Amino acid sequence: MFDFLEGYDLLGAFWVTVQLTLLSAVGSLFWGTLLAAMRVGPVPLMRGFGAAYVNIVRNIPLTVIILFTSLGLNQTLGISLGAHDFDSINFRLAVLGLIAYTSAFVCEAIRSGINTVPVGQAEAARAVGLNFTQILTLIVLPQAFRSVVGPLTNVLIALTKNTTVAAAIGVAEAALLMKEMIENEAQLLLISAVFAFGFLCLTLPTGLILGWVGKKVAVKR
């Protein structure tokens, strides 16, 4: 029944999906945290930059961003991110596009986490004489981190699903393989079921486990 899978590197394609997800997740966590720091910081110019970045990037389709990395950055401006062959250039460009896009959502998730901490907490901390560093590390961040787990989980799952957009620039991940298999094999429903199952395996456990963790650690107010 599953003999149509022979000759295709199914696990390899899903491994590329996982790699795209993990690399983009680490990158966007870094850049998104920086953006969030800018947006909540005391410097007006940085706040403006953070707000502008998030509002612009959030409203552009990810497809446009990913296509731009390939057609614009690579083919027009000759940026190849230190890779030499076609496959790894596109892979790196896709990661770059995913990071640029996902960071906006990570930034908003972190900001919403910081906003769940009541201002009274910080005011009380100042009243007992804690300095800025102490307020941040002892009072605000521990509470903010706990409320951020839930929103960040949503961003991570959305990112996992969004890696399929890399198919648009020829990165050999799951969606591209599915397209190829459907064109060559006459097993539409079975092939679709296999790929749907693959994504279920990636997203459902993540959502359920991290969702449970998020509920468990969130500060009940």
Next chain:
Amino acid sequence: MSSLLYDAPGPRAKRRNALFTVLFLAVLVAVLWWVYKSLDEKGQLEWVKWEPFFSGSEAWTTYILPGLKNTLIAAALSMLLALPLGAVFGIARLSDHTWIRIPAGAIVEFFRAIPVLILMIFGVALYSEYTDVSSDDRPLYAVVTGLVLYNASVLAEIVRAGILSLPKGQTEAAQAIGLRKTQTMTSILLPQAVTAMLPAIVSQLVVIVKDTALGGAVLTFPDLIAAVSPMSSYYGANTIASFTVVAVIFVAINFTLTSFASWLERRLRRSKKSTGAVVGVEAIEDLETVGHAPPEPGGGIKE
């Protein structure tokens, strides 16, 4: 102005903020200069490459507007089809009968866990294999099918959240005057829930508009994205200019929708007509992914 993280700045903090501003400005200018240089070296900033968009209407009537029309048609169709479907599944998930609730829940969770692109690719093959839709229309059908399946499941969650956000007293009062379950749902809960959900539904339109672009990039759907490559080759490799114009159009559409949703939310929160239950714009991202439950019932009025 004092906030959660910092107090009103004193003289030292003001100096430090000024220093940060100067440093950040320097970095920003350096980056912009580098972008400008790289664009200039490749000749992407020449007026010839940007002219088609500003003088004459040829670029707009030939490439951009037909593409934009298809994008908007696909988005509007998806929304119109997904809304009733989502409402049905959202209400089904709230049913008292296990045999309705469980399958509806499974279907909704399934389609929220699958990438839209996978659904669209499935759609193309489905229409070419089992129907006689012409190959010209197939991409549109596939894009709308994928978007409807995914967004109906997200909207189902929005509907459920909207109904659950109503105060419990609404149901209790309806039962007290002797309304049946169906009557309670159709004449008491749904009308108020629709109002409560409006901002979230408008926000979902942004997601739909963004996702139509997948069809243009992967499925030969002649939308705004698909217009980029013929346009840039016709006007002498003005890739950067074409992308900029397309991105600006998307940002304009989606920013308008987002602002409208926020305005709607503020207005609904102020209005005294409903029970004050509103599913906010922020709730959307929570409902887009698996394993996330809407707020607990009985909210709305905080003691």
